[in-house]
Amino acid sequence: MVSRSIKKALAAPPGLFREIPIPEINRAMGFIKAWANNRYKVSIALQPLEGRLVTKMLVSRIDDKPIPNHWSELQRLKNHFLGEEVVAVEFYPKTSKLVDLANVYWLWVLPELQDVGL
Numbered sequence: 001m002v003s004r005s006i007k008k009a010l011a012a013p014p015g016l017f018r019e020i021p022i023p024e025i026n027r028a029m030g031f032i033k034a035w036a037n038n039r040y041k042v043s044i045a046l047q048p049l050e051g052r053l054v055t056k057m058l059v060s061r062i063d064d065k066p067i068p069n070h071w072s073e074l075q076r077l078k079n080h081f082l083g084e085e086v087v088a089v090e091f092y093p094k095t096s097k098l099v100d101l102a103n104v105y106w107l108w109v110l111p112e113l114q115d116v117g118l
Helices: 004-011 024-028 069-082
Strands: 031-036 040-049 052-061 107-111
Touching: 004 031, 040 069, 052 069, 069 107
Parallel strands: none
Antiparallel strands: 031 040, 040 052, 052 107
C-alpha cells in the first residue's frame, strides 16, 4: 500500500535531486553516489567487467512501482546524471541468467559503445 505522502509526492512535478547516503552494503557493491527526488532514486556504481571498470546507473521509483514510459524517463535521467553525449544501454539477459526481484532499471555505460552511431 502506497502511503498518502508518497502519492502526494508523485502527483507533484519532479523536484530537484538531492544527494542521499549510500548504505555500507551498497558501497561494498561498488556504489559511489546516490540521489533522490519526489519521484526517483538514482544510484551510480562502478563494477569490474572483464578487467575494467564500467559505470552502472540504477533507477527506481520512490514507491517501487514500474516506471511508466520508462525509455523516455531513463533517457532524461541518463542525460542528467551521466551526460547527454554518453551512450548507455539496458541489458536484457537470457532467461537462465535473469534476476528480476524488483522494479529496478539498470543502464550500463560501456567504453566501447561510446562511438557507436545507430
